[in-house]
Amino acid sequence: MNKEIDMNFIEDLKWRGALNQVTDEAGLLEAMQSGQIGAYVGTDPTADSLHLGHLIPFMVLKRFQNAGGKAVIIVGGATGSIGDPRPTTERQLLSQEQLLINEKGITTQVTKLFGDDNTTIVNNNDWLGKLTLTDFLRDYGKLFSINVMLKKDVVASRLESGISFTEFTYQILQAIDFHELWRRENVQLQIGGSDQWGNITSGVDLIHSLEGSDANAYGLTIPLMTDATGKKFGKSEGNAIWLNPEKTSPYTFYQFWLNQSDEDVVKYLKYFTFLAPDEIDTLAQTVKTDPGAREAQRRLAQEVTRFVHGQAAVEEAEALSKALFNGDVAELSAAQIADAFGGVPSFDTAAEVKNVVDFLVAGGVEKSKRQAREDVMNGAITVNGDKMTDVTADIDPSTHYDGQFVLVRRGKKKYFLGKVK
RNA sequence: GGGAGUGUAGCGAAGUCUGGCUAAACGCGACGGACUGUAACUCCGUUCCUUCGGGUUCGUAGGUUCGAAUCCUACCGCUCCCA
Structure with missing residues (x-):
């Protein structure tokens, strides 16, 4: 692993505004320099496709992979059947059939995004599904303090409105996942949204309990992504933007990015593209000098659409956009x-x-x-x-x-x- | 198990005591129009369905009444307190 590139991973994330918290920045950089380590992002199959919200941690994982690390993705068949608690209300359980369909769809998409090299996709059902209740309680339950679990933000916010034992237990399952990957895939870093901090630190603590306090395990979270009007990112006309081209066409996907506001476009260029800083700075200049040309938006749309759907989809989306907005549709054959x-x-x-x-x-x-x-x-x-x-x-x-x-x-x-x- | 609340259109939230003027205020969101850069801001209109006569709504089912979101009964869901 190249030392210089390693040094840049965290710095690059900071520059891109993609870093919220890290458990141990110095320790993580050191671990990355001492050999190839893995990092993981977990996704529960709550739907049959990923949407833009999922892309946020995956972008960081991809950068980690580009920096020489190994990308590991959990498609959470087991955790998905439990449900990560939301701050407001209890989730509706998904049927086993639906879970299988969702797992399949998401696995396909993740494979497309990460490729085969230095990528491992696993389903936590492989280990969590085999865990018996008594083993769970004896091997893991003892290591978790209810007192600590209750203090996690999500749980605390649910104490008023109510939380089931099932969802309460979720953080333990996610911690077991981290430990499992630490053991079998040399995964030392878990990446997630800022709402995952509690679950991630549960995992770090578990690894320290089981493997000793000097075991290398780190967590990194990403800031909550909002647009300039403070709204949650990734919705268009109230609908989620899906990565599955059947659910959201590449054209609509391209248009979503093309229509980003001047206030947001640079932030998204930093976040959702792999363009170099100086290139982004140049584009940022064009937003100021010639906003009407929307050069930055166009580039953003091209880059992200290419990453998710491929170059052919970019060309198709641009051809279609041109026909719809610049031509006389009645004249087309x-x-x-x-x-x-x-x-x-x-x-x-x-x-x-x-x-x-x-x-x-x-x-x-x-x-x-x-x-x-x-x-x-x-x-x-x-x-x-x-x-x-x-x-x-x-x-x-x-x-x-x-x-x-x-x-x-x-x-x-x-x-x-x-x-x- | 006992007690107290609560359930209104996509969401939030009035209306309930004092039944009719309520298809149901207001805000948000959404949709459409003007402006524009396929923008932002701002402004305007719409936002249950309709054969435009009307029809069906306020957790569910009944009841009282000429008339009920509003009163009564039962049931269901959610929350809090006590045990």
Whole structure:
């Protein structure tokens, strides 16, 4: 492992604003210099795909990997079946079937992000699933003080509103995970969001209890990511941005980043790209000198989309963006539509003349006729490039694109593609 | 086990004592429009469904009443206190 690069890992994180707390900064750097060590990030399969919130710790893990470390990812089949306590309310347990589906989806995505080299993906069900209750109580339970567990922020915040024994125990399971990886994969560092601090330190303490207080085990947390308006990062129109292209198209993903505000864009460039500091500084200058060009946003969108979906997806998203925002969509050919519009939400529609309002509702563009009428009357609906303002007007799918498609726009930039059947 | 609270639209929160003027204040969010840089800010409109006649809502089920989110009964969920 290169000594110079090691020295930069923490410094780089600080510069990028990606460091909240470290248990022992000097100790960690020393461990990294003395040979290859592993770091891990745990993810519970709470959904069938990762979303942008998950990307936050993974970016740091990726930097660790780039710095020469080994990346270890736990897809938490066991912990996922228990549920990491939220500060407010008890979680709903997931069914075993759902957990399996989720594990599979997440494992696929993680593999894509981290590649095969210096990456290990494990499921904690492999060890936690085998642990019997008596072993658990004898081997681990004795090492945890209820008094300490109660003081963890998440637990403390739940004492008023209530917390089940199941969720209360979660921190022990996560601690066992850390120890297990410490033992079998030489994982000495656990990375997580700032809300994971309590769980991470539980793990560090457990390793120290079992392996001696001089055992190398460190924790690192990342600040809570919020946008300039103080809102939690990673939502668009109230929906999560997923990494699964089936759930959030690469085009929508690209647009999410392209639309970041001037206030946030540099922060995200530092955080979500692997661009060098001087390059980011240059982009930061362009935000000041020529904000309208949105050079920084464009670069951010390209970099992150490439990291998650690949170069081809970037090109597709850019081609589509160009067609939608810079061209006259009515002039496009059916072939161009078929080619470029794979990324917008689509729906099937019959080859028959239909009232606009009914058409919009049937296609899922609008959720109710009331809403559809309102939007039509406000001039918010454009069909094949023509603005519709008359609620009694009809849509004839045969007029454009060889009768194969109907292109609907709602508002300024939301497009829907009707595929004529 | 005993006692006290609480459950209102996506969320938060009024309204409940003093039943009708309440499809239900207000805030947030969301959606649309103007402005613009496919921005931010600001401003404006909308935000249960509808064949625009009306229909169905205030944890659930009943009841009282000409009329109930508002009163009564039972049940369910959540919280707190006592044991």
